[in-house]
Amino acid sequence: MPHMPLVRALRAHLGTENVVSAPSELAVYDCDAMTIERRPPDVVVFPRSAKHVAGAVEICREHDVPIVPRGAGTSLAGGCVPVGGGVVVMLTRMNRILEISLRDRMAVVEAGAKNLQLTQRLAGTGYHFAPDPSSQMASTIGGNVATNAGGPHTLKYGVTVNHVLGLETVLSDGSIVQLGPVENPAEPDLIGLLVGGEGTLGIVTKVWVRLTPNPQDYRTMRAVFNSIDDACRAVSRIIAAGIIPAAMELMDHAIMTALEEAFHFGFPMDAGAILVIELDGPPVGLDAQRDRIVRFCHDCGAREVLHAASPQERELLWKCRKSAAGALGRLAPCYLTQDGVVPRTQLPEIIHRIIEIGRRRRVRLVNVAHAGDGNVHPVMLFDPRDPDEIKRAMAAGREILETCIDCGGSITAEHGIGIEKIEMMDRLFGPNDLKAMRRVRESFDPTGRFNPGKVLPDKVAGTLRVPSACSGGGERGSRAGEQENRGAGEQE
């Protein structure tokens, strides 16, 4: 056991039951939902309190090892893969909902509380936590904070950062600081930096979230189009008319096929694409808005627009959309979800080019999109046993993101940079922009110990081990192969 002194120190601080170091158990923490990059940690700890976290941070400093926070591990960009080894801090046992104050329209939760858990706790109060990533059944609020998670309804309600009022976070010096929940004009918006910081700036232990009143009523519809082009044009048309629905989701033919096999929802199997559009608010204004949307859809060639006639039908429609990822398993053994974003008018163009890229690179891909935000999620399907197929899928993903940049967009809207997109940061940002971001990181964490090898395209500093997978350059596909050849057993 090469890490015995470290393990002993952690056990002494957190208790033996909260420290895992057996290699067989560590493998569980070697990747997130992007499974093609793996590296197990050396130790995993399960803190029960911010003090536990702070102590673990101090111990990691003494032993000069990296420290990587982790929630449910549902992230899609490799953000919680411990690429430099070290200690993974699992926040899932810090999962209490500490306070719900409707009067303040605020809830206080520990970082490991699940998004869904909060949603359920709020049932019947008339309020909800607005960010609704597809992972919400499993993902933690702390994880939502780390990635600045979005979801379908962020079109109207905004992403996680718009709903975070305060944070308790452990800094790299082991101090526990509280920011917010009450605004302080005498402090720059550090909360806004920590949200989306992917665990590189601090380990968030507690979150004060804004609660949003539940809509009184919905109009949820499903517009069927012969071509994906028509559907995209309808989206642009609706936004350009100044209508911001609560959600506007695009699904292409392939994903519909997979969903149909899984759920028998009655999708028209010869359609090119569908849009799920939802309006919400007081009932009085909704029908007029819906009628305008229906007209725009028909103007853009919609074949039919069906309305969810009951809350159950609405539920089912959303279940379908949120199960899209799960249904993909029917199409291929493995897949890679991309997360590009373009100015909303560029949606038809980017979808067109994504399809072309898939065709040219011989990659099977399907498209779902938070269309109203210009946020595309092309999903590249592949067989992990075929190295060439992996390589092609990776190359297609990269070209798609480059195309998003060329269209005036960005390489991630809600998944984060992680390790997956790290090489594209200097394509998106100039040297001074990256320098500014480096300064932000150093200001929070001068030691470079928090989640090294993520977000910024820098080599992992100091004595930390740098695996080939994050040392920059080359095609990621070959790396995935390398990773496989190295095998799960290899450890330092």
Add this chain to the structure above:
Amino acid sequence: MVNDYLPLTDTIAPAAAADVAEAVRDAAGRPTPVYPIGGGTAMSYGRRPAEPGLGLSTAALNRIIDHAADDMTITLEAGVTVAQLAEQLAGRRQRLPIDVPLSSRATIGGVVATNTSGPRRFAHGTLRDYVIGIRAVDGEGNAFGGGGRVVKNAAGYDLCKMLIGSLGTLGIVTQVTLMVRPVPETTALVACDVPELAAAERLLAALIHTKTLPVAVELLAGPDRGTGGVLAPIREPNIARLIVGFEGAVDEVDWMIGQVCKEWEEEGIGAPIVVPGDAAGAVWDRLTEAPADVQVHVRPGAAVETIERLLAFDPGCSIHARAGDGVIRATFSPQAPLTASSCGELRSVATPLGGTLVVLSPPEGVELSAGDIWGPPGGGSVVMRALKERFDPQGILNRGRYVFG
């Protein structure tokens, strides 16, 4: 006017971000302070700087670079006034739903630097919810930026957030990209007077479960000293006025007015004052323009208790609260003027409930320290100082004005 506040040796008005960068580089070489100047509408906010330095006006950075109307975004230079921006957006029935006083002079760069917000923040939030891209110049003259032109972006650290509200001390903002919103069809306000603050709290608590969607929840108390008589003076035996604002389609707003009146009736409120459509504009303006001596932030549920404490401290105090957000703006009476010694006392009165207090505008001739104005350092002070050391190692950006000294 600007010269009354800032000890300027010279003022330049660069017409390009590169010229801003060059001027700052030059100043850093000497080194001499650089004071960014927008519309000069918030000169009294922050400490009055003592050290002579260069005025850097954004007046010539006044171009609207790209109004991507169909994307509902706009990219503009920092010196564009809020009125100019509003006019451009109005052409496409769009707006930035942030209320800004003195909008014909206030610049978007200044609004970002001071994180200005107004009554509609209750529904529409603050600038952090709208600035999606930013360009700035740091204290060494490097032009840098973050974000982009998309409405959702998780790439890298959100430098927009860092620059909002930091008074130009971490970077001089040269350009921003904003997400904008459609202009609502109509707007209206509904107001009622109450004889005691406990009644105001009951109404505010009841609003938590309203079926309506207010965009503003304002509470006025004490003598009117700056709100310009919103609607009419509050008459005895009443002591406070609750004002709720609505926006939306005509039938929607009509319905919400009726609904809130019904809900208030159940709380024992007789005949609320309704300010519909056209007349509402002037009231919104007064709610937006009202100046104040100090601004207190507390949890929304502690707003009324804080107002009670402020009124106990100075019974002649004029209160204008964005009660739904826990933002309380107070102007003190001549009997209890703001002084260096009263700041500390006031802070202990107003913020025992985990709140913050900042001085917006010290009275003429009153010299306040950074501590008086901004209060004690918060949880983020170590990180803040580290940011300052890196973005402005010589401390030349707006020296003396913000918490960094």
